[in-house]
Amino acid sequence: MAVIAIPQSDKVQGPQAFASQTLSGWRWRRHDKQQEQNEWTPCKHDKPTTEIFTDLIDAGRIPDPFLDENEKLVQWVGEADWEYECSFKATANTASAARQGLVFDGLDTFAAVYLNDKLILESNNMFHTHRVDVQGTLREGANNLCIVFRSALNEGKAIEAKLGQLKCFNGDSSRVHVRKAQYHYGWDWGPTFLTCGPYREIRLETYDAAALYDVFADAVVSDDLQEAKLDISFAADVPKDVVVQATVTSPSGWSILLSTSLPAGATSGSLSTILVQPELWCPMNHGPQVFYTVKLEVFAAGEESSSSSAVLATSTTRVGIRRVRLVQEPLLDAPGTSFYFEVNNEAVYISGSNWIPRHSFLTTLTDDDYRQSVDECVASNQNMLRVWGGGLYEHDAFYDQCDERGVLVWQDFMFACGVYPCHDSFDQSVKREAEDQVRRMRRFCSIVLYAGNNEDYQVAEQLSLDWDQNDNSGDWTVTNFPARTLYERTLPQVVTTFSPQVPYHPGSPWGGVNTEDATMGDIHMWNIWHGTQEPYQNWPKLTGRFVSEFGMMSFPPRRSVEKYVTDPTQRYPQSSVLDLHNKADGGERRLGSYILENIRLKSVDLDSWIYASQLMQAECLSAAVRSCRRQWKGRRREYCGGQLVWQINDCWPVSSWALIDFYGERKLAFYAVKRHSAPLVVDIGRTYVAVEEGKNTLEALKPRRSHIDVWVANASLSQHVADITVTLFDIVSGAVVLTNTLKGETLTANETTELLRGLAVDNKMAVQAVLRDASGTVLSRASDWPQPLKHVSLASPKDSGVKVIVFDGRVEITTNLPIKGLELSASPDKKVTWSDNGVDVYPGDVYSIDADGLSRTDTVDVRYYGM
Structure with missing residues (x-):
């Protein structure tokens, strides 16, 4: 909703224009x-939104749940019922207005609302919005609003006892019956904090003459992009005849004035125009992020030419105009179909991340927090965030920032990892939820896909539920997979009705003969870490048409661990505190296996374990991103349309798959993903010709032979001509074994160009590739080392010759030997933002890294593999 409140004086002067008052001051x-x-305990803040966990923390009633093992001490909070109230005043104008309504943007979750002791609303869905007529209940002067929140856990268990237990993975099984953020029940990266409260704004809206709601400017762009039909629709409440004027202003500043009349009693209206050669909004690296402005003003009939004081209601919204397609068509030389996004007739390779809620307690977040998060996405060269289905439909501030920065959004509906019901009342609740949220989100041009759920089809396969892909009846409510009706009937109907320009995808993963079919739709590649627990070196064999989840766990940085582990004696990798802050099933075992299979350890002290886990995570994600991007081969050869890392962020302090930890600290994998996701990047892949097939086979006893391939991934819309130098180094001596220079190579726009195939290397060699433009400026570097790293012979650190020269705002690094995973760190009290980190450094090359916040007098510590 895009409604602007017009301030009112206490003195009535004719019909009251639209006025809005946001409630706050909770107790x-x-x-x-x-x-x-x-x-009653007053909240220690005067914000319009709040929730019980933060209020209990502020009042000193519970310890900080994020610290140590305090999560165990606060579970009683989610098992109790809680009550909130606030007082507000209604002026004479407000109390006498012809229309009086309370608007609830979201209540978490089972809520009974009383105004002046009268029950006015009952809600059982966190994602519903409500508009309640309070005429006759609102009074002049003091008013009291009271909300009783019943325990979602207790209510869910009562429903489960009545309707039966359904299977789910992560959290209490009752969660699938409750329309509440599912991650509140606990996940394999998140705690169990069943909070409640008025988590979104509540407003009193009053007026005499007119109100506008749900304004939507839908732009349908022609196939050739030469014009756009702009359809402006809105809901209205007009007790008298009115005229609605729309001013459409382009990014370059010209305007169109449109007008329509509405008779008294009308509930909706619309206006349309054709925009010739529209100025289009583009994703990052594909063009500018520009917006039209649509301003609606309501006048009494016959007064539309009057002064601004005659405006009865107004609404202003911005519109990013773009043409979006999800392309799934047959490929050349490969089975199945493509799966990629096209914006404004240009294919867009996706290198992005999955987004979980940034905090367990949503009301603590500010608009600036969302801005910083999207900034981090852009800083890592990622162009998409997938809003995962176990969280929530995000705050407007999140989508606003994605619009501003050109970050595309894949939006799940809120179903994850479970078997959900679909009885009549549940279906109706979900339908209303979807309508409420799609109506809100549809104004954001960054949203390019709605998906029905996260992994629920995969769960159906694992549990052998009834899922006949040839059954297209549209009603599966009598089967043991009833929620298929939601995903293939209810939700797509809502999207088609309210946001017709955005594609719909039934679930993630989904497509092909099953959810693991790599030739159609999207896949979640969890056979690294979960499933068969493949070596990450197998990534070239594991790509799909679109890989919407994959990841590798690591510990957060030391400075973060010291924040949430307050007892120094618990700061070791196997401590009970750090085990509690690792929610993955078998997480310690799997993390240990991957580290020991790949990384040489001299110690298992905390610092060594953190570094080893982060280096291993960075190596894994490097292999994944470069393997996927290599498959972007051009028109009808889009063998992989993108990949989304699981995950970019955390909701609390934890060892997880995140690139950035809860406190905002970047892990080494953040920089690895940034390097491999750059618009123009050279990359290397090593293939072993003789692969070990078991320690006791003849094949395993043969010397391992390998070769490398070199390619450049160009995600930009421009062709480049560049030089590429490939150098083979002896790892122990640093001697150059071979140099191969490719001059004047043409790098085709928006696809990957293969440059070098089958160059023989051995297990004593590391390889560097450097991409330079015609002037010699370095555009990209790539590095490749023998795998696994634990088998690599290394020289003594005293022979490395690593030097770091510190300047104001940057450092320069040189070395005598090939160096793997060099990590820079400043003192703990110094906030430094590195442009790169965890880099591989080679002799004869000066690495310059920007370091915002660093001074030449600061000390920079260095750690690298084998040091």
């Missing part, structure tokens, strides 16, 4: 049989 108490004896 809370536990709600039970003795609630009248429970004292």
Whole structure:
């Protein structure tokens, strides 16, 4: 909703224009049989949104749940009922207005709302919005709003006892019956904090003459991009005849004035125009992010030429105009179909991440927090965020920032890793939820896909549920996979009705003969870490048409660990505190296996374990991103249309798959993904000709022979001509074994160009490739080392000759030997933002890394593999 409140004076001067008052000043108490004896506790803030966990923390009633093992001490909070109230005043104008309504943007979750002791609303869905007529209940002067929140856990278990238990992975099984953010129940990276409260704004809206709601400017761009039909629709409440004027202003500044009349009692209206040669919004690296402005003004009939004081209601929204397609068509030389996004007739290779809620307690987040998160996405050269289906439909501020920065959004509906019901009341609740949220989100041009769920089809396969892909009846409510009706009937109908320009995908993963079919649709590649627990060196064999989840766990940086592990004696990798802050099933075992299979350890102290886990994560994600990007081969050869890392962020302090930890610290994998996701990047792949097939076979006893391939991935829309130098180094001596220079190579726009195939190397060699433009400027570097790294022979660190020269705002690194995974760090009290880190450094090359916040007098510590 895009409604602007018009300030009102206390004195009535003709019909009251639209006015809005956001409620705040909450107080809370536990709600039970003795609630009248429970004292109200005022919130320590005056924000319009709040929730019980943050308020209990502020009041000192519970310890910080994020620290140590305090999660165990606060579970009672989610098992109790809670009550919130606030007081507000209604002026004489407000109390006498012809229309009086309370608007609820979101209540978490089972809520009964009382205005002046009268029950006005009951809600059981966190994702519903409500508009309640309070005429006759609102009074002039003091008013009291009280909300009773019943325990979602207790309510869910009661529903489960009545309707039956359904299977889910992660969290209490009752969660699938409750329309609440599913991650609140706990996940394999998140804690169990079943919070509640008025988590989104509540407003009092009053007016006499007119109101506008749900304004939507839908732009349908022609196939040739030469014009766009702009359809402006809105909901209205007009007790009298009115005229609605729309001013459409382009990014370059010209305007169109449109007008329509509405009779008294009308509930909706629309206007249309044709925009010739529209100025188009583009994803990052594909063009500018530009916006049209659509301003609506409502006048009493016959007064539309009057002064601005005659405006009865107004709404202003911005519109990014673009043409979006999800392309799934037959490929050349490969089975199945493509799966890639096209924006404004240009194919867009996706290198992005999955997004989980940034905090366990959503009301703590600010607009600036969302801005910083999207900035980090852009800083890592990622162009898409997938809003994962176990969280929530995100705050407007998140989508606004994605619009601003050209970051595309894949939006899941909120179903994840479970078997959900689809009885009549549940279906109706989900339908309303989808309508409420799609109506809100559809104004954001960054959203390019709606997906029905996360991994629920995969769960159906694992549990052998009834899923006949040849059954297209549209009603599967009587099967043991009833939610298929939601994903293939209810939700797509909502998207088609309310956001017709955005494609719909039934689930993720989905497509092909099953959810693991790499030739159609998207896949979640979890046979690294989960499943068969493949070596990450197998990534070239594991790509698909679109890999929407994959990842590798690591510990967060030391400075973060010291924040949430307050007892120094617990700061070792196997401590009970660090085990609690690792939610993955078998996480310690799997993380240990991957580290020991790949990384040489001299110690298992905390610092060594953190570095080893982060280096291993960076190596894994490097292999994944470069393997996927290599498959972007050009028109009808889009063998992989993109990949989304699991995950970019954390919701609390934890060892996880995140690139950036809860405190905003970047892991080494962040920089690895940034390097391999750059618009123009040279890359290397090593293939072993004789692969070990078991330690006791003849094949395993043969010397391992290998060769490398070199290619350049160009995600830009421009052709480049560049030089590429490929150098083979002896790892122990640093001597150059071979140099191969490719001059004047043409790098085709928006595809990968193969440059060098089958160059023989051995297990004593590391390889560097450098991409330079005609002037000699370095555009990209790539590095390749023998795998696994634990088998690599290394020289003594005293012979490395590593030097780091510190300047104001940057460092320069040189070395005498090939160096793997060099990590830079400043003192803990110094906030430095590195442009790159965890780099491989080679002799004869000066690495310059920007370091915002660094001074030439600061000390920079260095750690690298084998040091």
